[in-house]
Amino acid sequence: MIRRLIVSSCLFALVAVGLSACDPVSAKKPCGSTDFQTPPAAYDHVIWIWMENKAYGDVVGSSSAPYATQLARACGLATAYTAVAHPSLPDYIAATSGDTWGITDDKPPSSHPLSVPSIFSQLTAAGLSWREYEESAPANCPQLASGSYAVKHDPAPYYTGIQGDCASFDIPLGSLTSGSFLADLAAGTLPAFSFVTPNTCNDMHACSVAAGDDWLRSWMPQILASPAYQTGTTTIFITWDENDGSAGNQVPTIVISPSTLAGTQSVTPFTHYSLLRTTEEMLGLEPLLGNAAGAASMRSDFHL
Numbered sequence: 001m002i003r004r005l006i007v008s009s010c011l012f013a014l015v016a017v018g019l020s021a022c023d024p025v026s027a028k029k030p031c032g033s034t035d036f037q038t039p040p041a042a043y044d045h046v047i048w049i050w051m052e053n054k055a056y057g058d059v060v061g062s063s064s065a066p067y068a069t070q071l072a073r074a075c076g077l078a079t080a081y082t083a084v085a086h087p088s089l090p091d092y093i094a095a096t097s098g099d100t101w102g103i104t105d106d107k108p109p110s111s112h113p114l115s116v117p118s119i120f121s122q123l124t125a126a127g128l129s130w131r132e133y134e135e136s137a138p139a140n141c142p143q144l145a146s147g148s149y150a151v152k153h154d155p156a157p158y159y160t161g162i163q164g165d166c167a168s169f170d171i172p173l174g175s176l177t178s179g180s181f182l183a184d185l186a187a188g189t190l191p192a193f194s195f196v197t198p199n200t201c202n203d204m205h206a207c208s209v210a211a212g213d214d215w216l217r218s219w220m221p222q223i224l225a226s227p228a229y230q231t232g233t234t235t236i237f238i239t240w241d242e243n244d245g246s247a248g249n250q251v252p253t254i255v256i257s258p259s260t261l262a263g264t265q266s267v268t269p270f271t272h273y274s275l276l277r278t279t280e281e282m283l284g285l286e287p288l289l290g291n292a293a294g295a296a297s298m299r300s301d302f303h304l
Contacts, residue, residue, distance in 0.1 A: 025232070025258050030224050031075035032262035036232035039259040039304050043282040045234040047194040047223065048095075048275070050153065051212055052088065052205035055243035056081075059252045064209040067217040068238070068254065076255035076264040076302040083242040083249045084272050088205075091241040092155040095272035096120065096195075098290020106152040109143050118159045119193065119276065120166075122285040129191035130165075132156050133173040133181040136199035141166035148199035148206070153241070155195070173197075176218055188227035190234075192283055204240075224256075232258045235282065235304055237275060255302040266301035274298055 025033045056079075059065045060072055083091050089107070090100035097118045105111075123130045134142075136149040141163070145151050156162065156170040173181045173196065184190045197203065204212035216238070228234045240251035253270065273295035280288055281297060282304060298304065 025230060026224070029074065029262070030071075030220075030229075030256055031258065031260045031264075033232070033258040036258035039257070039299075040233050042284050043233050043235060043304075044231065045190050045192060045194065045228045046279045046282055047190070047196060047234065047236045048279070049196045049198075049216075049236065049238045050092070050203065051198070051238065051240045052153070052200070052203040053242060053244055054204050054209060054212075054240050054251070055246050056250045056252050058209055058244070059213075059240070062209060065213040067213045067220075068252070071216070071220065071238075071256065072252070072254045074262050075257075076260045076266070078253040078255065078266050078268070078270050078298070078301075080267050081239070081251060081253040081270045081274075083240070083251050086242050086245060086249070087152075088150075088241050089152045091272055092153060093158060094291070095276055096155045097159070098273060098276055098288070098292045108145070108151050109157045112158055113160045114158050115160045117289055118155070118162065119279065119285065119289070120156055120159060120162045120169075122280070122289070123193055123283070124162065124165055126283075126285055128193070128283060128285075130169055130193040130195070131180070131184070131191045132166075132170040132195040132197070134170065134197050135173040135202060137170075137172040139172070140168065141170040148201055150200050150205070153197050153200070153203070153205075176222070182222065185222055185226040185228070190226070190228045193279065229258070235260075237279075239272070239275060255298065255304070257302070257304055259304065260302045264302055266298070268296055268298075268301055270296055270298055278304070 084094045087106050090103040094100045138146040156166045171180050201207035202215035235257040239253040273291040277292035277295045278298040
């Protein structure tokens with residue numbers, strides 16, 4: 001423990017000046033740490049970051065997404081990962097509950113009140129914490145879209161059984177200078193499960209791939225430098241809800257953890273149900289929800 005605290009202090013100083021010596025877990029070498037060659041049996045934190053509406057080739061290897069491409073090469077990349085539906089909302093619901101529940105549109109929670117189990121209710125039942133960090137949200141647990149906040153990209157408000165928790169734990173993300181996400185990263189107070197949604201510009205939905213790549217470039221060093229990531233018991237998944245409507249619905253999905261070997265690529269067919277299953281396994285949540293029970297786990301392929 002003392003050694004890890006010293007290493008973390010060193011990393012914070014190095015990230016500030018853009019260097020990466022002195023600690024094998026750094027902003028420039030986030031994966032494949034010699035300190036964490038064996039993945040933990042259980043994880044303290046899993047972070048999902050959801051981007052929007054881009055096909056695999058729009059991001060991976062694209063000149064418009066140099067940071068995301070670099071991160072994929074430095075960590076893990078699922079090369080046969082597909083979303084499960086169009087448009088956005090059924091993908092967010094599928095990933096958090098194991099089913100689309102017949103949803104085929106992007107209507108607000110009033111049109112789709114879901115009295116079903118979700119990863120959020122699982123976490124609460126297990127005594128674990130969760131947060132949805134929603135960029136540009138006007139308040140906690142909004143029920144309608146507002147400005148560049150889209151409720152269709154925010155699944156918690158749709159689940160009727162967790163509305164009390166939603167009012168406390170579905171919160172505005174804040175900025176790079178202040179706010180809930182930055183404070184929790186710096187203070188080491190991240191929940192067990194973090195669902196992070198950039199606003200509709202920064203998630204590539206309404207703005208360019210480059211805008212979303214810049215958002216990742218700004219936020220990822222903050223996450224990688226956090227005490228939570230430095231312990232070796234945190235994994236970050238960056239995925240896209242759906243592609244641009246092209247055949248196959250293939251989307252990029254990047255896996256980042258200290259124990260994931262740099263340059264790992266998996267050709268296993270994964271989906272958003274795989275993401276749910278993998279997270280449930282990593283956090284010890286039971287039973288596996290809906291289609292997650294039959295989905296392929298990502299743990300072995302990415303050394304999690």
